[in-house]
Amino acid sequence: MDAILLQVLNGLDKGGAYALIALGLTLVFGTLGVVNFAHGALFMMGAFVAVSVQNLLTISMKVRDTSITFFEAYKETPYLEVWFGDVGTTIIDYSVPISILIAIPIMLLIGLAMERGLIRHFYKRDHADQILVTFGLAIVLQEIIKANFGANPIPQSAPDIVAGSAAVGALIGAEGIVYPWWRLIYLAFSLVVIGGVFAFLQFTTFGMVVRAGMYDRTMVGLLGINIERRFTIVFGLAAVVAGLAGVMYTPILPPDYHMGMDFLVLSFVVVVVGGMGSLGGAVAAGFLLGILQSFFSMNEVKEILPGIDQIIIYLVAVAILLIRPRGLMGKD
Amino acid sequence: MQSIVESSRTRDTFTLLIFIAVVLTAPIWGEFIGAGYPDLLQKFAIFGLFAIGYNILFGLTGYLSFGHAAFLGVGSYATVWSFKLLSMNAIPAVIFAVALSAIFAVVIGYLSLRRSGIYFSILTLAFAQMSYNMAYSVLTPITNGETGLQLKSSDPRVLDAALGVEPQAVPLADLFGITLNGYAGFYFCAAILILGFWLSMKIFRSPFGMKLVAIKSNQTRMEFTGFSPRPYLLTAFVISGVYAGLAGSLMAIVDPLAGAERMQWTASGEVVLMTILGGVGTLFGPILGAATIKYFENIFSAINNQVLESAYSFMPEWLSDIAILLTRPFVGEGWHLMLGVLFMAIIIFLPGGIIEGVRRIGGIFKKSKQIEEDA
Numbered sequence: 001m002d003a004i005l006l007q008v009l010n011g012l013d014k015g016g017a018y019a020l021i022a023l024g025l026t027l028v029f030g031t032l033g034v035v036n037f038a039h040g041a042l043f044m045m046g047a048f049v050a051v052s053v054q055n056l057l058t059i060s061m062k063v064r065d066t067s068i069t070f071f072e073a074y075k076e077t078p079y080l081e082v083w084f085g086d087v088g089t090t091i092i093d094y095s096v097p098i099s100i101l102i103a104i105p106i107m108l109l110i111g112l113a114m115e116r117g118l119i120r121h122f123y124k125r126d127h128a129d130q131i132l133v134t135f136g137l138a139i140v141l142q143e144i145i146k147a148n149f150g151a152n153p154i155p156q157s158a159p160d161i162v163a164g165s166a167a168v169g170a171l172i173g174a175e176g177i178v179y180p181w182w183r184l185i186y187l188a189f190s191l192v193v194i195g196g197v198f199a200f201l202q203f204t205t206f207g208m209v210v211r212a213g214m215y216d217r218t219m220v221g222l223l224g225i226n227i228e229r230r231f232t233i234v235f236g237l238a239a240v241v242a243g244l245a246g247v248m249y250t251p252i253l254p255p256d257y258h259m260g261m262d263f264l265v266l267s268f269v270v271v272v273v274g275g276m277g278s279l280g281g282a283v284a285a286g287f288l289l290g291i292l293q294s295f296f297s298m299n300e301v302k303e304i305l306p307g308i309d310q311i312i313i314y315l316v317a318v319a320i321l322l323i324r325p326r327g328l329m330g331k332d
Numbered sequence: 333m334q335s336i337v338e339s340s341r342t343r344d345t346f347t348l349l350i351f352i353a354v355v356l357t358a359p360i361w362g363e364f365i366g367a368g369y370p371d372l373l374q375k376f377a378i379f380g381l382f383a384i385g386y387n388i389l390f391g392l393t394g395y396l397s398f399g400h401a402a403f404l405g406v407g408s409y410a411t412v413w414s415f416k417l418l419s420m421n422a423i424p425a426v427i428f429a430v431a432l433s434a435i436f437a438v439v440i441g442y443l444s445l446r447r448s449g450i451y452f453s454i455l456t457l458a459f460a461q462m463s464y465n466m467a468y469s470v471l472t473p474i475t476n477g478e479t480g481l482q483l484k485s486s487d488p489r490v491l492d493a494a495l496g497v498e499p500q501a502v503p504l505a506d507l508f509g510i511t512l513n514g515y516a517g518f519y520f521c522a523a524i525l526i527l528g529f530w531l532s533m534k535i536f537r538s539p540f541g542m543k544l545v546a547i548k549s550n551q552t553r554m555e556f557t558g559f560s561p562r563p564y565l566l567t568a569f570v571i572s573g574v575y576a577g578l579a580g581s582l583m584a585i586v587d588p589l590a591g592a593e594r595m596q597w598t599a600s601g602e603v604v605l606m607t608i609l610g611g612v613g614t615l616f617g618p619i620l621g622a623a624t625i626k627y628f629e630n631i632f633s634a635i636n637n638q639v640l641e642s643a644y645s646f647m648p649e650w651l652s653d654i655a656i657l658l659t660r661p662f663v664g665e666g667w668h669l670m671l672g673v674l675f676m677a678i679i680i681f682l683p684g685g686i687i688e689g690v691r692r693i694g695g696i697f698k699k700s701k702q703i704e705e706d707a
Contacts, residue, residue: 035450121680127450128396132608133679135601139672147661147669261597265461268454276451307470314462318443321455325447 002177007294013183013252015290016190017043020245021267022274022282023194024238030214030277031231034119035127037134040264041141042107042239046246047255048145049106050099051154057092094159096251103247104240111239115232138261146257153254158182182251189248193241194283200237201279210234214277269317275330285328289313344533347615351529355522359515367627370514375626377521378582381528383606383618385575388532389568390604391613392544396453398600399440399460403433403573405467405595407580409474412481412590415505419491422505422512422520422585426578433577434570441569445562448551460600467592480591505585517586524582528575529619535571536615544568576603605675611687620686625671632670635663 021043028036060076080088091098118137122130157163162181201207213220213227220227246255253259270289274281295301297309320327354361358376362368367376386400407429414425444455467475475481483503505512512520535541546554547561554561584590593599602625610621640659644652662670682689 035453118676118680125683126394128390128394128453129679129683131396131450131453132604133676135604136672136675136679139598139601140669140676143666143669143672144661147666265457265597269458272451272454272458307466310465310469311462314458317455317458321446321451322443 003298003300005177006179007298008291009179009183009187011291011294012287013186013190013290014294015287016187017245017249017263017286018267018270018290019283019286020190020193020241021263022270022286023197023279024242025267025271026274026277026279026282027197027234027238027241029271030279031210031234032115032119032123034122034130035134036119036238037131037264038114038138038141039134039238039242040260040262040267041138042110042242042260043246043249043263044145044255044257044260045110045141046103046107046243047250047259048149048246049103049243050096050156050247050250051149051255053099053102054092054095054156057095057098096156096158096247099247100244103243107240107243108236110243111236112232114239115235119235120232138264142257142260149257151257153256155254156250158185158251186248186252190245193244197237197241198279206230206233266313269313273317273320273327275327278327278329281327281329289316292316340537344537348530348533352526355526356519358522359518365627367630370518372626372630373518374521374582374586375630376623377518377525378579378586379603379606379622379626380619381521381525381582382576382579382603383610383622384525384528384532385572385579386603387572387607387612387614387618388535388544388575389572390607391618392536392541392548393565393568394548395445395448395565395569396604397444397456397569397572398453398597398604399444399456399458399463400572400576400603401595401597401599402440402460402463403437403576404580404583404599405463405590405592406433406436407577408584408590408594409467409481409580410577411581411584412483412588413474415483415489415503415584415588416487417490419489419495419497420503420506421491422507424491425505425585426524426581429577429581429584430574433580434574437570437573437577438566441566441573445565445569457597457600460595460597464592464595464597467595475590475592477592480589482589503588505588512585521582521586524578525619528578529615533615540564540567602671605671605678608683609674609678609685611685612683614685614687617685617687624686629667629671632663633665633667 021039024042025036025039028034028039057080058078060078061082062074063077063082065073065075078088078092080091082088084091114137118133119130122133158181162185164181165178166181166184167178201211209220209225209227210230213225213231217227246260249255266289267286270285271282273289274283274285293309293313296305296312301308355377358373359368359370362373367373382400382404386397389395389397410429410432411425414428418424418428440456440459444452444459447455468477485503487503489497505517507516507520510516535544543554543559543561543564546559547565551561580590580594583594606621606625607618608621609624610619611617637656637660640656640663641652644655647655660666662673678685684691
């Protein structure tokens, strides 16, 4: 029982990342009709916003180390600590949450630039060209990051206050279960973002127009609404969602330049399982596949079927496509 | 009508003869462009073959597969296993690789081709990624995981042992006594490349090829004329998968080891790029694209700061510093960045690749000639 609960939790935070990326992919596909192979790169860029913020906050100077007396020793101390003392240390400690605030405008700008600068010119071309050009863009973004940050993963830490584990088991009477705070926060965060996106689409006029545009673009255009501009904003929104997913994921997985592609492939599978163009399907499938993957990585399962955790998601996708080609919630 | 068919046939024979001549004299003309060594020429031939095969699927039917590197890997592994278990002779290795990659292609193709368009691309990508993951984890006993599959002097080699062939200290592939490294290896690859090119030409000109083109232009209309597209698609998929397997096999023949990184999605992306750079759906485009990329990869990835400095030495110092700063990210280790930029540029500005570029330039000349004649 304990093990099962733990695996569900494990699956939920990974599923949260899948769901957030898949949500953006589906939004872009539903509105603009473009399959964005560079969407994983946006996730990666978000993670590297966090890395950059941490680098900026910890720009250091050499300070005389007074604890060593018999020779002149210097140690690197961040300017923030030198200037503000404990407050500076706290700011550095909170670099990931701070990155979120900074990532929102940056990712929005990147998203808008991407749509206006490149993707806009590809609406009229066929899907193969769209896939290829975004694939090329993904390589370019990835290589730029690699050139600037190197190929090795760069570990990030969550704020100290949530660095430990929560005794979640106590709530249901199983004392033994502890779970890292940050992963719980990630889960909550992804639910809030997903809820926010849905609420935005459901309850605002802007969202209503976008939904109408997804349903029948020409008709909305004929009503005198500049649907194209709204779709551009939706693209920016999808970029922000992917970027935030990336920022928040850095304490869980140290970011490196190819993390985007790793997640992209799985997120595509998630989208296909959920049903292309169905937002609810993407979210549901994201969590579902995340949980499924973590169940199959339990040692008990792996003893019977070695390596199954690596391929279970793909096997499910194949099964879904054979039995129900339109996906779990797709309309087709 | 007959005469048109006949004249196109003679033209094809002529094209094939020129192709054979160009390929076989590669060591000679390669000398002039700085490509006159076997390693690079082998790469030209192997990736040319890979791209030709890929073009049969993508160029003719328009189905964009992102998973062909999986077959490349399967071909390599099959070949090395044949070297380990049967014999160092290349023939059984090639046969084994072709058979195994064909089986893989049938399975993956059957499943992926149930969907079309983007779904197909995503599915093939997922299958390739799955194979890559498996090669790294579960299948380690077969693939030797991260280290890659290598030959050992203690391998059984049943056929060699039965025929009394002496095991070499450093095992190299051979063809009935001829060791397949250096130029011998290149000519072996070249022979298979020519065979592959001939077959692709036959497919382009055949009714089967016409049906593949029909799938690209309008599937519904094709169905109305009474043909079901799926068997043709699957055949094309398997053929191109076998080409990829063959290319993987050749890679392992000229250098007997196999690693999982050959199956990564980047390798699939590379063959797409080669095909597009040369010209999708044309006979010569893919091989032209493959050779171009491998040629420039060889040049650009070798460039470092010193080379750049000497190249810009004619400039004043401040200007050469700027020039180095601007070019440095694209060469050496940054070659992939250049590849990515090139990829985007080709798709944005010249979707028909080099072949279309040449045609456009040719078109300009024709027009100006006509104007002159009119005047």
